[in-house]
Amino acid sequence: MLTNYTKKILQSRVYDVADKTRLDFASHLSRRLNNQIWIKREDMQPVFSFKIRGAYNKIANLPPDILQKxxxxxxxxxxxxxxxxxxxxxxxxxxxxxxxxxxxxxxxxxxxxxxxxxxxxxxxxxxxxxxxxxxxxxxLTYIPPYDDEDVIAGQGTVGMEILQQHTKDLEAIFIPVGGGGLIAGVAAYVKYLRPEIKIIGVEPIEAACLYEALQANERVILDQVGIFADGVAVRQIGALPFEIAKQTVDEVLLVSTDEICAAIKDIFEDTRTITEPAGALALAGLKQYVAREQCQDKNLVTIASGANMNFDRLGYVNERTEVGEQRESLLAVKIPECPGSFRQFCHTIGQRSITEFNYRYADNAQAVVFAGIRLSDGLEEKQRLIKKLTEKDYAVIDLSDNEIAKSHVRHMVGGHAANLTDERLYRFEFPERPGALLHFLTSMSQKWNISLFHYRNHGAAYGRVLVGIQVPETELDAFHAFLTRLGYTYWEESNNPAYQLFLN
Structure with a gap:
């Protein structure tokens, strides 16, 4: 079987329309992971995806009389x-x-x-x-997306190019899996010529059709699939790809949405290209493999399979990237509802950068803060921080892996506050540097209670901050003097209709 597919791959007609894409060395990622990471740039095809290879090879091999219809x-x-x-x-x-x-x-x-x-x-x-x-x-003639010999052979030219471009030792090739055409073609060619190279498929946890099929030793139909990585959102692996995969695929890794988002950023930092989620899927698996195996100085290839990303999805990707890389921790922390409690909480956090800070007054006894905190040392630092907060008698819940918290709650903290007097709403621009929030809290008199707080780091020079502060009429002159000394740009928003309708 592998001999037949290898022959078809060598005879494939993809280069009438497809490009032989680069195999780029990812220098930043290689330094971080202590391995030599190579990215096969299928995002650079004329249609920004490897799919052109299989589609053209199938169509170009149709008999002339069928083709013209x-x-x-x-x-x-x-x-x-x-x-x-x-x-x-x-x-x-x-x-x-x-x-x-x-x-x-x-x-x-x-x-x-x-x-x-x-x-x-x-x-x-x-x-x-x-x-x-x-x-x-x-x-008309139906052109299948993956379950066809000519389509598989067209996709297999990706594997042919990788072996032509990288002739030295190669530990593994990581391949995104949807219907299976790409991994089948690449695996058939690579295993025929270089059987020592590992072929590792990568799927989203929510669309693991090849993983489940290999576990069951038969093709299964998933009840449902997640659509974040829509390019691989397939409920059942193709019949032909599955037969090849059973002989050639060494293992299949499953990755989360957060890991995919982090991989999108990794590829951008090395190539300045933004891949679609399915395009970064294989790299997410590669990173998981390196962490598990603790391997060093190995040559590892990942396929960036496509870059058809909708612009409006970038905000979501950015939101999830830091958590996926263990560079941000999302915590729910209960603190006393009294003047000065915010300041004490921030002192406990120390000089760590705060990426987000959400709070709304609920009652006179206890406040619950939703905090995003930048981590420089990943999971170990998060554990140290939680331990420190717990030792200070703060009740802490780690929400970093909570899907509802990441997708919804972080944008919904707030609401109307009952029995709240003298609240005034201000919008600030904080300089985006460690200690800016602590400076604000340390400079402010403890006579004034913070009753609402929302801050999110947007990656700009200044952070946008919304603050509700209880300031009696008799204290307004002193409060305005504090704002002048503070030196941050601000606007009073107490009469803003959005505040009046939803928060006041």
């Missing part, structure tokens, strides 16, 4: 663009059926490549069934 595919992403560009290159008709829920940016991209786009249903299964119907009605 046109092709059809069902896809909401990279496969659609690969089919569209391949058809345009060969001058034939291409129809792409996409769910109605497909983001407009992807629909426009496929149309710009000359394909006819039909929006049908709300899921990929709806689109796929309709594409099969149109295939019969219009005499």
């Amino acid at each position: 046109g092709v059809i595919a069902a896809s909401a992403g990279n496969h659609a663009q690969g089919v569209a560009l391949s058809a345009a290159k060969l001058g034939i008709r291409a129809v792409i059926v996409m769910p109605k829920t497909t983001p407009e940016i992807k629909v426009i991209s496929v149309k710009h490549r000359g394909a006819e786009v039909i929006l049908h249903g709300t899921t990929f299964d709806d689109a796929s069934k309709y594409a099969q119907q149109l295939m019969i009605e219009q005499g």
Whole structure:
């Protein structure tokens, strides 16, 4: 079987339209991980994904009479663009059926490549069934995304290039897994020529179709899949890829959303390219492997499989990156509800950078603070910090792995406060440096109670801070004098309608 696929890979016609992409040395990441990390840059293809290889090889190998009738595919992403560009290159008709829920940016991209786009249903299964119907009605040829020998052979040229570009010892190649076309093609070629090289698949925890199939020794259908890494959100591994994987894949690693987000940032820091979640999936697995094996000075290759990232997802990725890298800890801490308690809490934290600080007055006895704290030494530092807070009699709950806290609660801390008097709302710009918050609290008189606090580090020179402070009318002159001495830019927002409607 491997001989047959290797022959097909060598005869593949992908280079009529696809590029031989670079194998880049990731210098920053290599220093951090104490290994030689190489990134196969499939994000640099004309459609920003490896999918062009398999799609074109399949279409280009169709008999001329079949080819001229046109092709059809069902896809909401990279496969659609690969089919569209391949058809345009060969001058034939291409129809792409996409769910109605497909983001407009992807629909426009496929149309710009000359394909006819039909929006049908709300899921990929709806689109796929309709594409099969149109295939019969219009005499078109269906181009599968992964479960096809020619598609697998096209994707396998990625493995061929890696061995051409890296001729020295190679410990492992890490490959993202969706339907399995890429890992099947790469594994078939690499294991035929260099069986000592480990082939390691990487899947999201919420879309582990190959992992579960290997565990069961048969293809299984997942009840549901997570869609954050939508490029690999597949419920069942392909039949042909599974047969190859059983013989060639050494193991499959499962990674979290936070780990994927951290890997997106890692690739950006070395390449200045922002991959899509599926594009950084393999690197997340590589990092997990290095941490587990404690290996050093090994040559490790990861495939950056695509860069079709929607711009509006970047904020979410940034939000999750620091937690995924153990560079930020999210803590819920109970402190006394009294003037000066914030200051004492910050003294306990010390000179660590605070990335977020959410608080809203609830009652006269106890306050609950939601704090994000920058970590320079990962998990060990977080454990030291929690121990220090506990020794100071603070009740601490670690929310760093709490999905609801990370996705929702951190943006929802607040609400109306009952029986609260003399509250005044101010918006500040704090200089983004360690100690800025502590300076604010230390400079302020303990006569004034902080009743609301929200701060988030946005990566800019100044942090945006919203503060509610209880200041009686008789203390206003002294309070304004404090603001002048403080020297931070501020605006009073007590009459802001958002405050009046939701917080006051």
